[in-house]
Amino acid sequence: MDSGTASASRRVTSEAVGTSLPRVDGIAKVTGRARYLDDLDAVGAWHGVTVRSTIPHGILDGLDRDPAFDWTDIVVVTAADIPGQNVITLIELDQPALVPVGGTIRHVDEAIALVAAPTRARAFAAARAITARVTPLVPVLSIEDALTGPIQLHGADNVFKRFAIRKGHATDGEIEAALAASAHVIDSVYRTSPQEQMYIEPQAMMAEWREGACHVTGSMQCPYYVHKAMKPLLDLHAEDVIISQTVTGGGFGGKEEYPSMIAAHAALLAKVAQRPVKIVYDRDEDIAATTKRHPALIRHRLGLDALGNPTVIDVDVVMDGGAYATLSAVVLSRGVLHAAGPYKCPVVRIVGRVVATNHPPHGAFRGFGAPQTTFAYERQIEKAARLMGADPLAYRRRHALRAGDTTATSQVLGYSVATDEVLDAIEQCAGTPPVRDGVNASGAPVKRGRGVCFYFHGAGFTGSGEQRLAGRATVALAAGGRFEVRASSTDIGQGAITIFTQLAADGLGVDASRIDVIDPNTARVPDSGPTVASRTCMVVGGLVEAGAKLIAARIRAWAESVGRAGSIEDLADDAFGALGPIAETTQYTPPPGIAWDDATYTGAAYPVFGWAACLVDVAVDLDTYEVAIERCVQAVDVGKAINPAIVKGQIEGGTLQALGWAVLENVVYKNGKVANATMTNCIVPTFADAPELETIIVEVPYPFGPHGAKGVGEIPMDGPAAAVANAVALALGVEFDELPISPEVVAQRLGGQS
Amino acid sequence: MPKLTLRVNRQTHTIDCSASTLLVEALREQLRLTGTHVGCDTSQCGACTVHVDGASVKSCTMLAVEAEGAEITTIEGLADGDKLHPMQAAFQEHHGLQCGFCTPGMVMSAVDLCKRVKAPSEPEVRTWLEGNLCRCTGYHNIVKAVMAGADGMNGGKP
């Protein structure tokens, strides 16, 4: 069902912004002309394949090559071939590009050697002809073992990173006292499962060395992350590393940090092979070796007074970081910053830890820690509403944050708080809840239920991240009356190119067809920051808009100086003749009054939040215990929809990923190895599993975003899983505090009785 | 290498090809028709869907030699020069794509459906396309696009 736009803002009138301009990259994609990495003509390129560990923990004693194998035309690379430091530079410098002989294997499917050959088949055969000699060590394969077991993988306590947020109290004793003084305490433990991003284009990268410089191109979200990682690894100066993005077939966080690893491998092979080397992962390899959403274990205690008002929130979040630190600290940070939810509460303690295990590293995935903690708090709020006999939406409305209220980090919300708008939107289209008992199309009895949730998501980098990053983007005048947008923000399907086109066209006052968004290449575009954190439109889009306005002003100033009149479109070509390729690069500046204290984790965690509410109707088949999502409505506040169709597409896609996570997706580890590493067994929803999605765009503008826009990419992922769990709990009268709510779990909770 | 003659997009090609070569490999690697994509190794994703004698087939489930004598159409053969096929136009117009990787397979499956069923219902579209996975869109806009594309194929506005 298509639904309208509930706009709380003054309608911005312009040619481009606010219209559903068809995707700029659409024609190439519907005709098959778009070239993804594996589609590029790569004359003379060899194929790279990774040799991987088969044990979760141990010492790599040696690598043996099968003497019976024909090694002609095969290039083998080991850690000994790395010209610089054997490390994939990210937050910590703990992850090697290749485990060296004598070094420690820390997870199954860790890279231990590389091969390249003229054909993929030969490369696979060569990889199979290399055997690792290892001394196994006892692995750590659960959060509990990491916290309490004897094996030390990281420091003395296996904790990669910890955070603590305190509001309204100074000591732990005060928390216990506040809980003791509460009329009710809802004390529950929640578990969420790892989730595979399952972009349909597998990871792919190609490297080539020319005149001492290393050129890497491929499927990625963040060219400058790869750039930063390649310099120390290859011992090169910045200008000798050139990273460019090819058309990218989805990312969802999965192509945020891991591409640096593949880039490293391709670059090393290309150096030794002295020719281009292409690495395209098999789907199975991609599922087995690359990052997933962090599994989490969350204890949430919610204290209520006799009237049902939250008086204390105490959350303990533990995430499984896997074998290396990767982005876990930042994922955990976002997780804890969202853990109290968008609710008023005077006393809050949130403690977060991310621990080292011998699982393949967990990493970025849409929502970035917030879906895990949102699941916990929205289950808690549901239980509180039920305990108080309150209507679930009314209870949320009563206790939700509004402008002027403070969050868990004591951030005073000033503007763009859309609590009432999103709750109104859901309430207005809710209709009658389903009748509890029924029969489905298979003739099986079903129990139906309706669940809701209300949630928020911080837009942009956490805390002072955007200031530190100081992202830059350029708008330039080009020949032929055209304009260029240059930024390292990538289009991974989310529509960045189209949004930038619209914002630039609007800022310049020209038709969208005049804009060229330049392919991200570190030699040609400034670092506008990574394509993550729902920041591309809000932060980088704002820079594009600002740059466009500056260029327009310079053209008008020139026109005035020479006595010309006319539109920017009319003037552009002559302006280029007179002024040349003038360019304006703008840099991010934070909104006024934003202050964050990293030491105490207090202040403005985010410049602004997006707000959302979700309604889900489920039917549980009592013969098979399958949960069918019969209806899903999402009302999401995005500030301003620059391109409503693209915004709706982001919400719909994120929503289905969330529904999949709720009921059917899972990554099954067995002895540290992904046991379901095929697309057949690591399942994502098909057309048949997807309900018709009802999406309501809410616009409560952010004064410092382009046309009022804030983030949209991640928020739809956060809430639906809790709404599903709330609906199933109501339908069956049994609590579901773990994800996924698989048929097996439902069967177990119902005691195997239909 | 044995020679193999394939009819692809109304043209005849003779290629060197082993009997064990998959159709998708021949199309991509030898004919360089790279719009047909590979997203898995288990016949799941549907990104490699092409038409063999008009019927949609996952080209990873078929050997190239089996396609000898058949009329094969890939995504590159759908448009008439610069004029998009109505289904392609509908995907573009109705935002039936995001990252685009599944799109060629999705479009090929949809065209096959709409040749068989003139005005498919929404459930028919969803059933017909359940062999094509998309991770970006939540499928919503793809359904809208296919229904619009069906209109377009019947002479309406895509």
Next chain:
Amino acid sequence: MTAYVRPADLAEATRVLADHPAWMILAGGTDLMVHAQHQPVPVGILDLWRLPGLGGIDARQRDDRSWLRLGAGTTWREVIADARVQHALPNLVAAAREIGALQIQARGTIGGNLGTSSPVGDSLPVWLALGAEIELRSVHGTRTVPYADYCTGYRKTARGVEELITAVWAPVPATGTRLHWRKVGTRKAQSISKVMAAAALALDGDTITAARIGLGAVADRPIRATAIEAALVGRRLGDDAIAAARAALAIAPITDVRSTAAYRHDVAANLIARFVAA
């Protein structure tokens, strides 16, 4: 280099197989091409796709009974579209609709599913419930084997290395026979089965006079629930039959990446109970 033969007729096909029993026998390829890049390259391929003599669905009389003979090369799409199958074997049609997705139904064949003989093969429990027989042919002649004797173990069958699966013979159920099918997969489409159940119930009024029940994905091969079949005879549809079926269920499924033993056991019981409900 892989040899490749596309025979002109069944006689040639059986001759080629007699000469090259180790060759890959290819029908629609929907199973065989999975992970093709990591499989050993076959020595030779005997391509049966669209082989004349392997297709077609015919009504036949044999042993004083009416049968449908379904050629092994029949695709699932053809099964779904055939009016006689829809009328006589609706549970086979229901199973066919849930195999893979439409592209797979267009290539996957009856014979291919039998040849692979996976414990999760989606059509196989139906053959058990229908009492179907498998027709095998080699240069030495033709024989039929009841499906119940055909699958002899985990991906093991009674097919000799020189034999081709040429058809399935399905007896046309007597009027009034209740036919059932339900597949429970990992999701609603393109899924691997976690539990499958098929049934044929002969009735006198609402009393069960004979029952055949096939189960899939609960053992190393498709199995008949013979204890339940026996327990159901003489029971009335409804609570009487449900209680008898539940009490007689004797399966020992496994836990794997797709499901658990307990779930498979419970759901198999529930599916059969639903089949014998009033």
